[in-house]
Amino acid sequence: MKFTDFNLKDTIQQAINDAGFKEPSPVQKDAIPLVLEGHDVIAQAQTGTGKTAAFGLPIMNQMKADGTVEGLVIVPTRELAMQVSDELFKFGRRSGLKTATVYGGTPYGRQIERIKQASIVVATPGRLQDLLMSRRIKINPQFVVLDEADEMLDMGFLDEIKNIFTFLPKERQTLMFSATMPKSIRKLAEEILKTPKTVSITKAESTNENITQHYYVVQERERDDALVRLIDYKNPDKCIIFCRMKKEVDRLVSHLTSQGFKVSGLHGDMEQKQREITIRAFKQGGVDIFVATDVAARGLDVNDVTHVFNYHIPFDSESYVHRIGRTGRAGKTGEAITLVSPNELRTIKKIEKDVGTKMVTQVIPTRQEVQNTKSDELISQIAGTQITERAINLVKTLQHDLDIVTISHLLASMLQENHSIKGKDNIGLGLDEIEKLIERAMQNRGNDRGRGGGGQRRRRSSGGGNDRNRSGRDGRNRNSRSRGDRNRD
Numbered sequence: 044m045k046f047t048d049f050n051l052k053d054t055i056q057q058a059i060n061d062a063g064f065k066e067p068s069p070v071q072k073d074a075i076p077l078v079l080e081g082h083d084v085i086a087q088a089q090t091g092t093g094k095t096a097a098f099g100l101p102i103m104n105q106m107k108a109d110g111t112v113e114g115l116v117i118v119p120t121r122e123l124a125m126q127v128s129d130e131l132f133k134f135g136r137r138s139g140l141k142t143a144t145v146y147g148g149t150p151y152g153r154q155i156e157r158i159k160q161a162s163i164v165v166a167t168p169g170r171l172q173d174l175l176m177s178r179r180i181k182i183n184p185q186f187v188v189l190d191e192a193d194e195m196l197d198m199g200f201l202d203e204i205k206n207i208f209t210f211l212p213k214e215r216q217t218l219m220f221s222a223t224m225p226k227s228i229r230k231l232a233e234e235i236l237k238t239p240k241t242v243s244i245t246k247a248e249s250t251n252e253n254i255t256q257h258y259y260v261v262q263e264r265e266r267d268d269a270l271v272r273l274i275d276y277k278n279p280d281k282c283i284i285f286c287r288m289k290k291e292v293d294r295l296v297s298h299l300t301s302q303g304f305k306v307s308g309l310h311g312d313m314e315q316k317q318r319e320i321t322i323r324a325f326k327q328g329g330v331d332i333f334v335a336t337d338v339a340a341r342g343l344d345v346n347d348v349t350h351v352f353n354y355h356i357p358f359d360s361e362s363y364v365h366r367i368g369r370t371g372r373a374g375k376t377g378e379a380i381t382l383v384s385p386n387e388l389r390t391i392k393k394i395e396k397d398v399g400t401k402m403v404t405q406v407i408p409t410r411q412e413v414q415n416t417k418s419d420e421l422i423s424q425i426a427g428t429q430i431t432e433r434a435i436n437l438v439k440t441l442q443h444d445l446d447i448v449t450i451s452h453l454l455a456s457m458l459q460e461n462h463s464i465k466g467k468d469n470i471g472l473g474l475d476e477i478e479k480l481i482e483r484a485m486q487n488r489g490n491d492r493g494r495g496g497g498g499q500r501r502r503r504s505s506g507g508g509n510d511r512n513r514s515g516r517d518g519r520n521r522n523s524r525s526r527g528d529r530n531r532d
């Protein structure tokens with residue numbers, strides 16, 4: 044299918060060409076025709092799937108650019124407001140459709156001026172409600188979009204949203220986009236949408252197919268070592284590490300900094316200015332690793348995150364979907380890596396079932412394996428380096444005292460110094476052990492139901508199989524197949 048199949052106005056089609064979009068994404072294929080036909084739509088799609096264009100293109104196609112606000116897009120965060128505005132600005136530029144971005148923490152005056160000139164307003168709920176209730180603005184948008192509706196409800200914006208709708212015209216086309224569809228979202232949809240059409244991308248599609256998902260089983264005390272080993276091994280260009288608590292973010296930032304990584308933390312209670320500076324550093328490459336809590340990372344839009352690490356498994360499947368959606372964006376591939384303790388295997392299985400994807404268990408590479416990978420990288424780096432005049436002169440000088448082989452060895456040692464891999468050789472559990480633990484956890488599942496404290500005890504005892512795990516690890520080392528196979532990958 045091509046974009047031209049939608050028969051959009053020339054100016055909109057040209058904007059699509061300008062953006063370099065070749066073919067519509069799954070959510071665009073399904074949603075655009077429905078919106079063009081004038082239906083209310085409820086669509087399950089997360090950031091990175093092209094949802095902004097899925098609602099933006101068809102509503103803009105129907106706009107007249109008549110100097111009034113024709114479209115309103117409500118989004119949970121300031122970052123998302125800016126991101127959506129940028130995207131809509133690109134699509135509307137050739138059609139004379141201006142966009143105003145409205146969020147809290149900035150003076151009212153300029154925002155109100157912008158709204159007066161705009162065809163589309165992209166707003167966060169708090170500031171929008173303020174403006175409407177104080178009668179500073181009066182708008183009659185024919186198109187209303189709730190974007191990332193589940194995040195808005197998670198952030199406690201339900202009352203604001205309901206209130207905002209009392210200021211909007213009854214005759215309108217309403218679109219609701221949400222990464223997940225919990226009951227609260229469906230209930231809100233019943234209240235504000237009229238006989239909506241549903242765009243439900245299959246479960247497997249709802250988490251992006253470009254994201255490979257792995258998990259590693261480690262003992263609690265091994266998490267830090269496992270994380271450092273995996274970062275060394277995967278060598279991510281840009282990654283986000285998710286933690287459950289702010290305290291943990293602080294601790295990990297210190298730990299990773301001490302290991303020589305360029306790392307920064309993102310807290311929910313960071314000042315907006317500080318937050319922006321930190322995010323900019325991450326976008327521009329001054330920082331390679333971001334450590335964040337779920338709340339802090341809301342609306343975080345960085346297109347080239349190569350890896351997402353879950354230092355701890357998130358509390359629920361929805362957070363998992365949100366977290367891993369920070370990678371594999373804009374058609375790029377990404378990897379999501381989760382560290383779990385033996386006690387958390389059942390949670391992993393539940394997430395797999397809820398999300399409808401299969402996560403692959405892997406074994407944490409040994410020091411030697413990481414070192415081999417680093418050597419390979421170094422070899423290709425050396426092979427790809429241009430010889431400079433200065434280097435030739437340096438070697439000539441060295442040759443006064445040393446033979447050429449010794450010089451090469453010294454230089455190679457110097458290069459490898461930065462690549463030394465720390466920590467114990469084996470971290471985490473082997474595949475055989477993991478399989479056994481999963482089997483046991485799934486068997487216990489039925490037994491535990493409704494038992495309360497009994498279930499807890501049972502879980503502990505499966506974690507307490509450490510001694511067996513350790514002997515299992517020896518077994519794994521003898522069984523080189525699992526590691527050898529992965530090495531060939």
Ligand code: AMP
Nearest residue numbers: 064066067068090091092093094095373
């Ligand atoms: P979104 O889900 O709206 O945040 O979009 C994620 C990214 O994908 C944005 O950078 C878009 O510009 C890009 N994008 C959206 N639709 C397409 C498409 N059909 N082809 C290629 N890139 C797209």
